[in-house]
Amino acid sequence: MNHKRTIRCGDLRKEHVGKTVTVCGWVDTKREMGALVFIDLRDVAGKVQLAFDVEKRPELHALAKAQHHEYVVAATGTVRARESRNVNARISTGEIEIDVTELEHLNSAKTPAIEVRDDLKCDPELRLKHRFIDLRRKxxxxxxxxxxxxxxxxxxxxxxxxxxxxxxxxxxxxxxxxxxxxxxxxxxxxxxxxxxxxxxxxxxxxxxxxxxxxxxxxxxxxxxxxxxxxxxxxxxxxxxxxxxxxxxxxxxxxxxxxxxxxxxxxxxxxxxxxxxxxxxxxxxxxxIERMTYETAMRDYSIDRPDLRSRDLRLTELTEWSKTCSFNAFKTAATGGGLVKGLRCPGMADKFSRGQIGNLERDAKGMGAAGLASLKVAADGKIDAAIAKFFPEAEQKALIAAFKAQPGDMIFICAHAKEKVVHAVMHNLRTLVGHQLGLLDPNKFGLTWIVDFPLFEYKEEEEKLYATHHPFTLPADVATVAKMADAVRGWRSNMIAQVEKLKKHDPEETAIASRSSPRLPQVLSVIGILKQAGFTLEQVLGLRNNxxxxxxxxxxxxxxxxxxxxxxxxxxxxxxxxxxxxxxxxxxxxxxxxxxxxxxxxxxxxxxxxxxxxxxxxxxxxxxxxxxxxxxxxxxxxxxxxxxxxxxxxxxxxxxxxxxx
RNA sequence: GGGGGUGUAGCUCAAUUGGUUAGAGUGACGGCCUGUCACGCCGUAGGUUACGGGUUCGAGUCCCGCCACCCUCGCCA
Structure with missing residues (x-):
C-alpha cells in the first residue's frame, strides 16, 4: 500500500474543502456516466463520493471504471464543494466530493452473496454464513x-x-x-x-x-x-x-x-x-423504582413485569370465587388454586370471535381448562356465554371488583394450580398490551424486583429449591437456622431409632423400607418442618436478599x-x-x-x-x-x-x- | 424432545386445479451516456425448484423421508 490514510471517508465535511486528503475503503457503488465516473467509497465512518473525469485524467478514469463492488481502494485528491444542485442531503458528506488525483487498487472482491446495504432483507442463514460481509453494513x-x-x-x-x-x-x-x-x-x-x-x-x-x-x-x-x-x-x-x-x-x-x-x-x-x-x-x-415480588405476581402474574402496560393490572377473585355460583371458579378457588382476571378497558368490540378463540386455545395450551371472556354491555350488564352461571348480584359484584365500565372486556382464568393461572394471565396481559399500543419500544419501564421468596416448592417432588441459587442470603437467617435445626434433629433422632432397631432386629432393618411399621416414617423436609410446627405458608413466606x-x-x-x-x-x-x-x-x-x-x-x-x-x-x-x-x-x-x-x-x- | 413456518437464478420473490420451453425485479458481465448519487438506456449469461424416494401419461405444485434456517413449548438465571 503506497498511500497513507489521512482521514476516514465518513468524517469529511465542508470544512475540509480545498484540502488534499487520502481515504481508504470499499467501493460501495459506482456510477458511470461516460466521461464521468463516481464511486461512493465506504469505511467504518461512512461514505464519500470520489469523482473522476476522463478529460482531466484519462488513466485514472479507466482505473476507476475497472473497480467494482467491494473492491478495496485508496484514493488521494482534493476535497471540493459540490454545486448546490449536486448536493446529496441524504448523506453526511453530501456537500462535498473528492476530486481524485491518485487511485490505488488494493484488492479485488468476489461478488458478495448478500448486499452491503443498510436495509438488507434476506434469509438470516445467509447473513450468518457470510457474517464478515453482513458486518460491513452500517x-x-x-x-x-x-x-x-x-x-x-x-x-x-x-x-x-x-x-x-x-x-x-x-x-x-x-x-x-x-x-x-x-x-x-x-x-x-x-x-x-x-x-x-x-x-x-x-x-x-x-x-x-x-x-x-x-x-x-x-x-x-x-x-x-x-x-x-x-x-x-x-x-x-x-x-x-x-x-x-x-x-x-x-x-x-x-x-x-x-x-x-x-x-x-x-x-x-x-x-x-x-x-x-x-x-x-x-x-x-x-x-430506579422498586417492586416486591409479591406485588409483581399479584398485579402482573410475572416476576418481570412490563411496566409500559402498568395500568393493565390483574384482579384476584379467589376469595370471591369460593362462594360464587360458577363451579369452575369455585372448585379452583376452594381447591387451593387461583382465580384472576384482566379488565381490558374499552375493548369489548376489539376482539373478534376468532381472536378470543385463539386466546382460549393459548390458555388451554398452558394447561387451563378454559378462559372466560365477558363483555360489559352498554346497560352495565355482563354479556357473556357464562353470564347465566352468575345471579345478578354476583354479576354486580364482579363488575365492582374490576371497576368495570360499559364497553370493557374482561377475561378470567381459574385453575387449581397457581402457575397455570399466572402463565395464562401474563400471556394475556402481554397480548392486550400490544393491542392497546402500550408496548411502545421507545419507552423504558425499569424496575427492581425485590423480596423474592427464599424457596420454591415443587409439589410433585415434595422438595424445596432455592429460588435464585443456594448461596443467596435469606432475609431471616435465624428462622432458617431454626428450621434447619428441626430437620437435623429429626434426622439424628431417626438414625438413633434405626440404630436401636438394628440391635434388636438386624434383618428387618437391612430392608430399610417405608412400609415397616417399626421403622420411623421417612419424611420430606416439608413434612418434617410441618411436624416441627412450621406451616408451608411460613416456609414459602421466607424472603431472600x-x-x-x-x-x-x-x-x-x-x-x-x-x-x-x-x-x-x-x-x-x-x-x-x-x-x-x-x-x-x-x-x-x-x-x-x-x-x-x-x-x-x-x-x-x-x-x-x-x-x-x-x-x-x-x-x-x-x-x-x-x-x-x-x-x-x-x-x-x-x-x-x-x-x-x-x-x-x-x-x-x-x-x-x-x-x- | 414436541409443535409451527420457510426453502425456486448470486439475492428478493412469482409460477392459476398437477399440464407447453420455470418468469420478474435486482445483482453480475459487456456496450452507450459529462453531474450521477439505489443514475438511466441497450444487450448477454445465469436453474439438480434444498436433498432422497414415491404416486402419476405428466410433479416446483400431491404423499413419505431427510437436511438447513427461523419462531415456539419443554428446557434454561
Whole structure:
C-alpha cells in the first residue's frame, strides 16, 4: 500500500474543502456516466463520493471504471464543494466530493452473496454464513460500536469505584444443577472433563474471600440448552461482586452503571444517525423504582413485569370465587388454586370471535381448562356465554371488583394450580398490551424486583429449591437456622431409632423400607418442618436478599447478597436437601473458603446482549453479537461443531457411538 | 424432545386445479451516456425448484423421508 490514510471517508465535511486528503475503503457503488465516473467509497465512518473525469485524467478514469463492488481502494485528491444542485442531503458528506488525483487498487472482491446495504432483507442463514460481509453494513457496525461503548462505560464507572477486573477460568468444573454444561475432555486425564462455566458465580465469591474487595469481569458464560431468539450458547455478562456490602450498596452501584452507559450511548456522536429507542429516552431516573415480588405476581402474574402496560393490572377473585355460583371458579378457588382476571378497558368490540378463540386455545395450551371472556354491555350488564352461571348480584359484584365500565372486556382464568393461572394471565396481559399500543419500544419501564421468596416448592417432588441459587442470603437467617435445626434433629433422632432397631432386629432393618411399621416414617423436609410446627405458608413466606433489574418485561440483571458463613450455608443446604457429601463434592472449595474468613459480600450479573436488545429495539440476540451461532447452535460461517481426527479421540480415550 | 413456518437464478420473490420451453425485479458481465448519487438506456449469461424416494401419461405444485434456517413449548438465571 503506497498511500497513507489521512482521514476516514465518513468524517469529511465542508470544512475540509480545498484540502488534499487520502481515504481508504470499499467501493460501495459506482456510477458511470461516460466521461464521468463516481464511486461512493465506504469505511467504518461512512461514505464519500470520489469523482473522476476522463478529460482531466484519462488513466485514472479507466482505473476507476475497472473497480467494482467491494473492491478495496485508496484514493488521494482534493476535497471540493459540490454545486448546490449536486448536493446529496441524504448523506453526511453530501456537500462535498473528492476530486481524485491518485487511485490505488488494493484488492479485488468476489461478488458478495448478500448486499452491503443498510436495509438488507434476506434469509438470516445467509447473513450468518457470510457474517464478515453482513458486518460491513452500517447498522451492524453501529451495533458493535454501541456494544463496545456500553462495555467501555461499565468499565469506566467501576474502575472509578476501586473495582478490580479479574479474569476467571473458562476451563471450569461440571455442575449438575442448572443448565447443561458444555464439557471439554482432558488429554492429561483421559476419561475426565472440564466444563465451561455457566457463570463465574463461585469464582467471584472466592475473589471476595481472597480479599480483593471489589471484582468485576466482562465474563463469557456458556449454557448448552436449546436456543431462543434471546438466547445463545455463549453470551456475555457484566459480572460484579463486592465485599462488606448489603443489598442497598449493590443496587446503588448499578444505579450509577446503568444511567452511565445509557448516557454514553446518547452522547456518542457515532450514533447520531441511529434510530435506537435508547437515544430518545432521556436520562435514566434514579433511584430506579422498586417492586416486591409479591406485588409483581399479584398485579402482573410475572416476576418481570412490563411496566409500559402498568395500568393493565390483574384482579384476584379467589376469595370471591369460593362462594360464587360458577363451579369452575369455585372448585379452583376452594381447591387451593387461583382465580384472576384482566379488565381490558374499552375493548369489548376489539376482539373478534376468532381472536378470543385463539386466546382460549393459548390458555388451554398452558394447561387451563378454559378462559372466560365477558363483555360489559352498554346497560352495565355482563354479556357473556357464562353470564347465566352468575345471579345478578354476583354479576354486580364482579363488575365492582374490576371497576368495570360499559364497553370493557374482561377475561378470567381459574385453575387449581397457581402457575397455570399466572402463565395464562401474563400471556394475556402481554397480548392486550400490544393491542392497546402500550408496548411502545421507545419507552423504558425499569424496575427492581425485590423480596423474592427464599424457596420454591415443587409439589410433585415434595422438595424445596432455592429460588435464585443456594448461596443467596435469606432475609431471616435465624428462622432458617431454626428450621434447619428441626430437620437435623429429626434426622439424628431417626438414625438413633434405626440404630436401636438394628440391635434388636438386624434383618428387618437391612430392608430399610417405608412400609415397616417399626421403622420411623421417612419424611420430606416439608413434612418434617410441618411436624416441627412450621406451616408451608411460613416456609414459602421466607424472603431472600435477591434483586432483579427488569426492563420492559425482560430481566436484564440479577444478583443477591451471599451467605458468607458456613453454618448459614449448611442450614440452607439442609433445607433444600443437599447432603453434606453432595455439598462437599460440588461446592467443597466454596465451603472451605467460607470457613477461612469470608467477608460479607454480594453482587450482580447483567446480561450484555439482553440490555443491548432492549435499548436498541431489537428482538433477536444474533443482532447484538459479532459472531453468533444459529438457533441450533451451529456457527454457519466456520462450520462448527465438527468431527475431529480419530487420532485425537484416541488420545483422549473417547470413542464415538450413535446417540441413543 | 414436541409443535409451527420457510426453502425456486448470486439475492428478493412469482409460477392459476398437477399440464407447453420455470418468469420478474435486482445483482453480475459487456456496450452507450459529462453531474450521477439505489443514475438511466441497450444487450448477454445465469436453474439438480434444498436433498432422497414415491404416486402419476405428466410433479416446483400431491404423499413419505431427510437436511438447513427461523419462531415456539419443554428446557434454561
Amino acid at each position: 447498522p451492524m457496525q453501529r451495533m458493535l460500536q454501541a456494544r463496545a461503548s456500553v462495555i467501555r462505560s461499565m468499565r469506566k464507572t467501576l474502575d472509578g469505584e476501586q473495582f478490580t477486573e479479574i479474569e476467571t477460568p473458562i476451563l471450569y468444573k461440571r455442575t449438575p444443577e442448572g443448565a447443561r454444561d458444555f464439557i471439554v475432555p482432558s488429554r492429561a486425564y483421559p476419561g475426565q472433563f472440564y466444563a465451561l462455566p455457566q457463570s463465574p458465580q463461585l469464582f467471584k465469591q472466592l475473589c471476595m474471600v481472597a480479599g480483593m474487595d471489589r471484582y468485576y469481569q466482562i465474563a463469557r458464560c456458556f449454557r448448552d440448552e436449546d436456543k431462543r431468539a434471546d438466547r445463545q450458547p455463549e453470551f456475555t455478562q457484566l459480572d460484579v461482586e463486592m465485599s462488606f456490602v448489603g443489598k442497598e450498596d449493590v443496587i446503588a452501584m448499578m444505579e450509577r452503571v446503568v444511567p452511565g452507559y445509557v448516557r454514553a450511548l446518547q452522547q456518542d456522536a457515532t450514533f447520531k444517525d441511529c434510530d435506537w429507542p435508547v437515544l430518545k429516552c432521556g436520562d435514566i431516573q434514579t433511584p 435477591q434483586y432483579d433489574l427488569v426492563l420492559n418485561g425482560t430481566e436484564i440483571a440479577g444478583g443477591s447478597i451471599r451467605m458468607h458463613r458456613t453454618d448459614w450455608q449448611e442450614n440452607l443446604f439442609e433445607l433444600v436437601g443437599i447432603t453434606k457429601e453432595e455439598a462437599e463434592k460440588k461446592f467443597g472449595f466454596l465451603m472451605n473458603a467460607l470457613a477461612h474468613g469470608a467477608p460479607p459480600h454480594g453482587g450482580i450479573a447483567m446480561g450484555i446482549e439482553r440490555n443491548l436488545m432492549c435499548y436498541m429495539g431489537l428482538d433477536n440476540i444474533q443482532d447484538v453479537m459479532a459472531f453468533p451461532k444459529s438457533a441450533t447452535g451451529r456457527d454457519l460461517m466456520i462450520d462448527t461443531p465438527n468431527e475431529v481426527e480419530p487420532k485425537l479421540l484416541k488420545e483422549l480415550g473417547i470413542e464415538i457411538k450413535p446417540v441413543a
